[in-house]
Amino acid sequence: MKITNIEAFWLRCPIPKEKQHTSDYGLLTDFDMTLVVVTTDTGLQGFGEAKAAVGSSGSCASIVSCIENEIKPALVGQDAGQISRLWEIIYNGTRDHYALDRGRKFPILGRRGLTISAMSGVDTALWDIKGKQLGVPVMDLLGGACRDKMPAYASGGWASADKIGEQLLSYTSKGFKGVKMRVGVMDKTVKESIKRVQAAREALGDDILLMTDAHGTFSVPEAKKFCRGVEDCDLYWFEEPVSPDNKQGTSEVRASTSIPIAAGESEYTAFDVRDMIDLKALDVVQPDSAIIGGITEAHRVSALTQAYQLELAPHCWGSAFSFMAGVNVAFASPSAVVIEFSSGGNPMMYELVNEKIEAVNGDILAPTAPGLGLSPNWDFVNEYKQKIN
Numbered sequence: 001m002k003i004t005n006i007e008a009f010w011l012r013c014p015i016p017k018e019k020q021h022t023s024d025y026g027l028l029t030d031f032d033m034t035l036v037v038v039t040t041d042t043g044l045q046g047f048g049e050a051k052a053a054v055g056s057s058g059s060c061a062s063i064v065s066c067i068e069n070e071i072k073p074a075l076v077g078q079d080a081g082q083i084s085r086l087w088e089i090i091y092n093g094t095r096d097h098y099a100l101d102r103g104r105k106f107p108i109l110g111r112r113g114l115t116i117s118a119m120s121g122v123d124t125a126l127w128d129i130k131g132k133q134l135g136v137p138v139m140d141l142l143g144g145a146c147r148d149k150m151p152a153y154a155s156g157g158w159a160s161a162d163k164i165g166e167q168l169l170s171y172t173s174k175g176f177k178g179v180k181m182r183v184g185v186m187d188k189t190v191k192e193s194i195k196r197v198q199a200a201r202e203a204l205g206d207d208i209l210l211m212t213d214a215h216g217t218f219s220v221p222e223a224k225k226f227c228r229g230v231e232d233c234d235l236y237w238f239e240e241p242v243s244p245d246n247k248q249g250t251s252e253v254r255a256s257t258s259i260p261i262a263a264g265e266s267e268y269t270a271f272d273v274r275d276m277i278d279l280k281a282l283d284v285v286q287p288d289s290a291i292i293g294g295i296t297e298a299h300r301v302s303a304l305t306q307a308y309q310l311e312l313a314p315h316c317w318g319s320a321f322s323f324m325a326g327v328n329v330a331f332a333s334p335s336a337v338v339i340e341f342s343s344g345g346n347p348m349m350y351e352l353v354n355e356k357i358e359a360v361n362g363d364i365l366a367p368t369a370p371g372l373g374l375s376p377n378w379d380f381v382n383e384y385k386q387k388i389n
Contacts, residue, residue, distance in 0.1 A: 001080045005039040008067040010060035010386040019345025021158045024186040024217050025055040033319045033348050034060040036121030040080045048124030049321040050117045051290040061388045066118040083126045087296050090119045112268040116293050123294025124325050131371030142332035145366040152359045156343035157181025161196045165203025175362030178209030184217035194229035201233040213239035220249040227257035237262040237284050251281040265315035269293050270300040288315035289325035298329045305335040316340040319348035324372040331366050339364045351380050
């Protein structure tokens, strides 16, 4: 089964005004993603997502260029089923033969950043193909389901202190047993972030899981102050307290509080996650399959969480393709117990694909469809794909 073509499409779709929200990324009026399509000589196609930004908006032109001008020439003609080998070819470039011969990495300079995002989409598409070829979900290729269903938490929470309770309760009314809200620089002061979290906990009561996410926008002193202020709010975790560039700072925050610290959505490859674990910076690890290096690398991160007794909680904020990639990795991991479910305006989750993505009474059911179980709505793709000069 040879690879005959690899395509990448930058999609940008407007978010309906009534579903837009303002965060530290500003007012999000559009949702961007890179759809990756790998075609084989058997006619099978696999689909994946590559991200130019952790949030909803970002230019994908450089990712499209990387896939079509660098990755595609290296992989066309290769066996689509040799996923691990193809990962090494991309990651090691012209020295891939040394890597495969010696059993260690000889990486290209772009071993972090958008090159890894680009290969993430290709890698995920290859897993999609293999699942379709064998007639099983990707989850089964990773070892099968550890559980039949998993609770989802509604990911959103941008409202002000006087409205946050109402906003989060609108999520729990749909059956979600956990919610995540945003904090940090968007609140202007640490005091305001604390006030919003306290209001959220008061509205939710004691039985709903409550997570907070600062998107890496606090300084270390601010993050410590925030933790002290919400110590009695029983947070399930505090996500990305400080910049992902400040791994030592994340470790300092974790050492200062009993609140579990989560991070990983901004990291590239399992090497970055290993470094955070070495610094004792994490309780919850959040790889994004559209950033970390695809399903291959997200599964390697899962192995790290098992070895170090950490929780795995894949970052699933993106299109339906990165969502289902995270879901398949999570269900195959003993370390994962909750799934992120986007509660913002997200046309890429619902309009991009022909299948319906849903939580059933607040739970995600174990995948059953072959591959990722998704097919693009090509009318949507053709309407929103961007021209790149």
